[in-house]
Amino acid sequence: xxxxxxxxxxxxxxxxxxxxxxxxxxxxxxxxxxxxxxxxxxxxxxxxxxxxxxxxxxxxxxxxxxxxxxxxxxxxxxxxxxxxxxxxxxxxxxxxxxxxxxxxxxxxxxxxxxxxxxxxxxxxxxxxxxxxxxxxxxxxxxxxxxxxxxxxxxxxxxxxxxxxxxxxxxxxxxxxxxxxxxxxxxxxxxxxxxxxxxxxxxxxxxxxxxxxxxxxxxxxxxxxxxxxxxxxxxxxxxxxxxxxxxxxxxxxxxxxxxxxxxxxxxxxxxxxxxxxxxxxxxxxxxxxxxxxxxxxxxxxxxxxxxxxxxxxxxxxxxxxxxxxxxxxxxxxxxxxxxxxxxxxxxxxxxxxxxxxxxxxxxxxxxxxxxxxxxxxxxxxxxxxxxxxxxxxxxxxxxxxxxxx
Amino acid sequence: xxxxxxxxxxxxxxxxxxxxxxxxxxxxxxxxxxxxxxxxxxxxxxxxxxxxxxxxxxxxxxxxxxxxxxxxxxxxxxxxxxxxxxxxxxxxxxxxxxxxxxxxxxxxxxxxxxxxxxxxxxxxxxxxxxxxxxxxxxxxxxxxxxxxxxxxxxxxxxxxxxxxxxxxxxxxxxxxxxxxxxxxxxxxxxxxxxxxxxxxxxxxxxxxxxxxxxxxxxxxxxxxxxxxxxxxxxxx
Numbered sequence: 359x360x361x362x363x364x365x366x367x368x369x370x371x372x373x374x375x376x377x378x379x380x381x382x383x384x385x386x387x388x389x390x391x392x393x394x395x396x397x398x399x400x401x402x403x404x405x406x407x408x409x410x411x412x413x414x415x416x417x418x419x420x421x422x423x424x425x426x427x428x429x430x431x432x433x434x435x436x437x438x439x440x441x442x443x444x445x446x447x448x449x450x451x452x453x454x455x456x457x458x459x460x461x462x463x464x465x466x467x468x469x470x471x472x473x474x475x476x477x478x479x480x481x482x483x484x485x486x487x488x489x490x491x492x493x494x495x496x497x498x499x500x501x502x503x504x505x506x507x508x509x510x511x512x513x514x515x516x517x518x519x520x521x522x523x524x525x526x527x528x529x530x531x532x533x534x535x536x537x538x539x540x541x542x543x544x545x546x547x548x549x550x551x552x553x554x555x556x557x558x559x560x561x562x563x564x565x566x567x568x569x570x571x572x573x574x575x576x577x578x579x580x581x582x583x584x585x586x587x588x589x590x591x592x593x594x595x596x597x598x599x600x601x602x603x604x605x606x607x608x609x610x611x612x613x614x615x616x617x618x619x620x621x622x623x624x625x626x627x628x629x630x631x632x633x634x635x636x637x638x639x640x641x642x643x644x645x646x647x648x649x650x651x652x653x654x655x656x657x658x659x660x661x662x663x664x665x666x667x668x669x670x671x672x673x674x675x676x677x678x679x680x681x682x683x684x685x686x687x688x689x690x691x692x693x694x695x696x697x698x699x700x701x702x703x704x705x706x707x708x709x710x711x712x713x714x715x716x717x718x719x720x721x722x723x724x725x726x727x728x729x730x731x732x733x734x735x736x737x738x739x740x741x742x743x744x745x746x747x748x749x750x751x752x753x754x755x756x757x758x759x760x761x762x
Numbered sequence: 763x764x765x766x767x768x769x770x771x772x773x774x775x776x777x778x779x780x781x782x783x784x785x786x787x788x789x790x791x792x793x794x795x796x797x798x799x800x801x802x803x804x805x806x807x808x809x810x811x812x813x814x815x816x817x818x819x820x821x822x823x824x825x826x827x828x829x830x831x832x833x834x835x836x837x838x839x840x841x842x843x844x845x846x847x848x849x850x851x852x853x854x855x856x857x858x859x860x861x862x863x864x865x866x867x868x869x870x871x872x873x874x875x876x877x878x879x880x881x882x883x884x885x886x887x888x889x890x891x892x893x894x895x896x897x898x899x900x901x902x903x904x905x906x907x908x909x910x911x912x913x914x915x916x917x918x919x920x921x922x923x924x925x926x927x928x929x930x931x932x933x934x935x936x937x938x939x940x941x942x943x944x945x946x947x948x949x950x951x952x953x954x955x956x957x958x959x960x961x962x963x964x965x966x967x968x969x970x971x972x973x974x975x976x977x978x979x980x981x982x983x984x985x986x987x988x989x990x991x992x993x994x995x996x997x998x
Contacts, residue, residue, distance in 0.1 A: 361877040372865040665861045668822060670850010670927065671878035672843050756822035759857060760813065 362675055365666075366682040373655060380651045380687050381694070387644035388695020388735050389702060391637050392727060396703040398633045400722040402626050406594060409619055412557040412566075414500050414588030415597040417618070418459065418468075418604055419611045420447045446474050448583025455608055456587050464591050464600055467499035470584035472574040476546070478521075478567055480529045480537045487525065488565045489539060491574020500590040503555055509533045510553030514570040518552035522563030526554045539567065545577050641738050644691075648684055648742035656680065656750045663750050664758035673751040680747035681740050688739025692732040699731075768834065769930045769963050770819055771795040775828030777814050777986075788814045789825070790986040796931060796965060801957045803974040804967045806983035812967045813935060815983060819965065820933045821849040833930055850879050854924030854962075856934040856953075860916040862908040868895060868919045869904040875926045894922040898952055914945035918952065925956065931963040938973065950976060 370377045449455055452470055459468045472491035477484050494514040498504050503512055503520075510533035512520055519537070531537055531551050540546030549569065556563055575581055589604075591597050597614035604612040616623055656663070663676060700723055707717040777789040788811045796802060806812050817823035818830060821837055830837045832852055840848060862871045872891040877883045895904055898918040908916050917937060924932050934953065938946035950966075950973050957964050966977065974980050975994065982990040 360882045361874075361880075364877065364883055365874075368865045661861060662863050665863065666874070666878060667846065668820070668849070668855050669875040669878065669923065670846055671875075672846050674843075675878060675881070756817040759822075759861065 361671075362678040362682055366679045366686065369655070369659075369679070370683055370686060376651050376655055377687070380648050381691055383647040384644050384687055384691025384735060384739065385694040385698060387640045387738075388692045388731050389698035390640050391734065392696055392699025392723075392731050393702040393706070394633055394637060395727055395731075396699070396721040396723050397706065397719060398629060399724075399727075400703075400707075400720040402629065403722055404720045405622065405626065408558060409622060410594065410615060411506075412501060412559045412562040413615050413618070415591045415594055415615050416589035416601045416604065417613045418449065418455065418587040418589065418608075419585065419613075420449050421609060421611050446578055446580065446585055448472075448580050448585060449587060449610060452584040452587060455610065458608065459587060459589055459604060462600060462603060464593065464596050466590045466592050467496060468587055468589045469493055469496035469500045470571065471497075471586045471588055472571055472578055472580050472583060473585050474541065474574070474578040474580075476539045476541045476567070476577065478525065478529060478537050478539055480531055480535070483529050485525060485528055486565075487539070487567045489541075489567050489569055489574055489577060491569050491571040491578070493571050497568075497588075500588045501557075503557070506555050506557055507553045508556045510551070512553050512555070512568075514552070514568060516570070517547065517549045517573065518570065519549040520553040520555060520568040521551060522566050523554055523556045524560060524564035525567070526551070528564065539569070539577065541577050543579070545579065547573065547577065549573075641734065644735075645738050645742040648687060648739055649745055652680055652683060652743050652746035653749065655683075656746045656753075659750075660753055660758045663753050664755040667753070667755035668759060677747040677751040680743045680750055684739035684741075684743025684747075685736050686739070688735040688737070689732070691739070692735035695735065696728050696731055766834070767797045768795050769798050769832070770965075771831040772815075772819065772825075773829045773831070775815075775818060775825040775830065777811070777818060777823070778826045787826075788986050789818070791828070792983075792986070792988055794981060794988060794991065796963050798930070798963055799957070799961045800979060801954060801964045801977050802966070802979040802981060803977035804965055804981050804983060805969070805971070805974050808969075810983045811986040812983055816933050816935050816965070816967055819931075820853050820855060821845045847879070850875060851927055852930050854927065854929035854932040856917070856920050856924045856932060856937040858936040858939040860908065860913075860920040862916055862919055862923070864908050867905045867907055868900060868911065868922075871908070871919055872922045872926050875923060879927060890926070891922070894925055895919065897925075897956065898922045912945075913941055914949060917941065917945075917949050921949070921953065921956070925960070925962065929962065931965065934964060934966045936967050936969065938968070938970070946970070946973070 456468055456470060459465060470493060474489055476487055476489045478487045492514065494512060498512065508523055514520065526532065529537060533551055533554060535551050536548055537551060538546055538548050575583060591600055598616045601612040601614040604610060666676060703721040703723060706719055707721045710718040712718055772792050772794050775789055775792045776787060778785055778787050780786055792815060804812055804815070814823065818825050821832070832848065837845065837848065863874065866874065869888065869891045872894050873883060873887045876887045876890065892904060895901055898921055900915060900918055903911060903915060911919065937953065938949050941949060953964060953966065954976065956962060968974055977994055979993050981988055
């Protein structure tokens, strides 16, 4: 066994109270780190997932029309340029755009949508709704809907529609019932309810009516057109970059979910920042604890260190003894702290559950989190041991042997 | 050319402590040489500079002026790390108190200087440690902790530790100063025995005139100067 490891392990084993103290401190520190990270990232993941349950990661649409005033005669100045009122427009040559978007690295799926406003009515009841003409084969790949069908099925062809639970309740319809959709322009048709979904968002459940793409194109007077291309990407936080790339490459408008939910992102970032701050303070506290206990240990062992130096132990080896002690405490603390933090996180997740049995406070316990906690704990232990180690190596053997 | 029989030599060594007006000269031009296999006593009143001299001989301290040769090599040119290694390989120390590391067994204490030098512990060191502890009569106490040993036994372990690296010179600073008369006699006899059997040079600092009389040579240091350096023709 290497000399430094032999001495460091023995010092840790024999210095029971001191070892327990720094190990306890490190364990609690790592537990806080693991628990807090698991909780924050779990909450954030759940919030993002909730937000994206009824939303594409990137929404590609026709570019905004910009009014171009005619050249003015000399002496005249335009007081203001009025914005062009925009009617529903199709993305030009959306089939080619769709193919190009699907080829972008990081894009998982893309689907065309023809969306507009209409009224859904049955008998006397009439509700304003958002008609979304979709291709049922590709839409499910962008927005997970299959598992969220509460009644019937997700199948769109002919005159079939799929509506949300709230709208179904408002209109008093169920699977197999008929309803009528009429646009503000007066175009309309009768449809058959094929399925009822619950996307976990009341507004969506109340407003969305999913109809076959072709039916929407006819109703919205968009023959063969698609108002948007909805895109799903592999890494949700890469959505903004992909949106910018689509804008740049195709001259189209593209909004990422991040842009559409800016407030949520600001909240997530603030939450992360405060969590990092707490974690940094915990790490500093752990480092100070290790440094002070090892510092005391160096003072207590100064005569022993003097003897080791007198008997030919180089300063580098003396230094490494204490650095190894710090690293070992960090490693052991990360194992115990990881277990403790995991226990806390699981207990917390089981504390409160939704009616469906889902935890209200979901936690994210990943291998990456444990690896990071392990690395941080070892680095903290080693760095904290640095000053005591330097101090030990600088002791004058003649002096400490004589005076202690 | 250096005399191969000389294992330790000090030439015109002085050592000052303090700065400015507080500066005091503890060693005032010491010339001394130890030959291979010698068993010498360094005597003198308290404050005469014995420990300072021993520290300089043991490369634990540097002289203010003068030269220190160990086995013919001028140590002035050696850096701190080189001095540490050189010290570990050529010199052994026995202190007034045993200064064994309490966390380690007697055997491990003896093995530590070897492990520190080679960077790791191995079986050959264990064998060597057992032989040395057998030499000092402590084979039954191989795995005893220092706290489980008597003062005399602990000092014997310290002597075995001093011999671990097969040193040319052992510097002993009042090695029996903390022991009762009988134990003190036993430990001293053991040092003598090691000196005779292994040919290791010993310089023993002692206040005990009776023990000094049992050495081959007596060096008397007073006020930082060697006032007498005489052979003892009939060591007791």
